Amino acid sequence: xxxxxxDTTTISIDATTGIAIGLTTGTATLTYTLISTxxxxxxxxxxxxxxxxxxxxxxxQGNTRTLSDTSAGxxxxxxxxxxxxxxxxxxxxxxxxxxxxxxxxxxxTGCFVTTSFIVNPIEPIIGIDTICQYLTDTLHxxxxxxxxxxxxxxxxxxxxxxxITGVSTGTATIYYVMATGCIASKLITVIGIAPIAGSNVIxxxxx
Numbered sequence: 001x002x003x004x005x006x007d008t009t010t011i012s013i014d015a016t017t018g019i020a021i022g023l024t025t026g027t028a029t030l031t032y033t034l035i036s037t038x039x040x041x042x043x044x045x046x047x048x049x050x051x052x053x054x055x056x057x058x059x060x061q062g063n064t065r066t067l068s069d070t071s072a073g074x075x076x077x078x079x080x081x082x083x084x085x086x087x088x089x090x091x092x093x094x095x096x097x098x099x100x101x102x103x104x105x106x107x108x109t110g111c112f113v114t115t116s117f118i119v120n121p122i123e124p125i126i127g128i129d130t131i132c133q134y135l136t137d138t139l140h141x142x143x144x145x146x147x148x149x150x151x152x153x154x155x156x157x158x159x160x161x162x163x164i165t166g167v168s169t170g171t172a173t174i175y176y177v178m179a180t181g182c183i184a185s186k187l188i189t190v191i192g193i194a195p196i197a198g199s200n201v202i203x204x205x206x207x
Contacts, residue, residue: 001034010047022047050074050111053103058118059084059095060182067091067103067115074107084119095119125176125186131156131166133193138163139174141184147177156188166190 003018005011006029013020013030020030027046033039051070059065067076068091076086078093079102085094086103093103098121106112127139139148139162148158152172157165164174169192176184 001032004031004033005029006031011045020045025049048107048109048111050105050107050113053105053113053115055091057115058120058180059093060120060180061095061098061122063095063182065093067093067105069105069113071105071107071111074105074112077104077106078102078117079104084117093117097121120178120180120182122182122184123178125174125184127162127164127186129187130189130191131164132191133166133169136163136165139176139186141176141178143178143180145179149175149177151175155190164188168192 002015003013004015005013005020007026010024010026011020011022011028011030018032025047027044029042029044031040031042049071053067053069055067056065075088076091077088078084078086080099081096083097083099084101084103085096086092096119098119100116100118102114103117104112104114123142125139125141128137131137141162148160148162150156150158150172152170153167155168155170156172156174157167158174167190169190171187171189174186174188178184
């Protein structure tokens with residue numbers, strides 16, 4: 001037999017295999033005609049629209065993003081939940097580990113749409129956790145082109161090269177913002193040093 005479509009702009013169909021492809025939203029009648037007898041069987045098929053997945057298609061490890069779709073009532077899934085977890089009904093994606101996954105949205109009718117989603121790593125800040133007042137040390141991060149900052153420069157200051165200085169007793173958090181926008185942090189404790197008391201002048205032969 002031979003397959004035909006009443007509207008090839010809505011649904012195209014292979015005349016021999018019967019494989020139909022939805023092209024635009026709407027309805028078309030698919031017909032199968034048996035050549036030997038001329039008998040005909042028809043079926044109306046509806047092409048449904050699935051809106052594109054919208055939102056920011058990347059997230060930092062340990063953080064979340066919310067994706068959405070205009071087609072209501074569908075479910076979300078991830079191709080690898082060890083990289084990115086996604087709430088089945090919420091579209092909230094949580095970055096678990098560095099990598100790329102495919103996020104899918106499937107409607108109640110079985111139509112679906114997919115998107116590529118990236119989880120960016122958060123490289124830790126490497127270096128000391130404690131520093132003495134007035135001393136300096138250098139912190140490091142495996143990524144380049146990031147920016148350093150301190151939550152309280154009156155306790156711990158930091159340069160653009162990651163050099164920290166213990167300014168006064170207390171704790172402050174040092175942040176490193178990577179080129180991807182991901183943020184690493186490290187809590188630094190400054191230990192106070194009491195000044196040395198006594199005379200700063202001594203005569204020869206005395207103590």
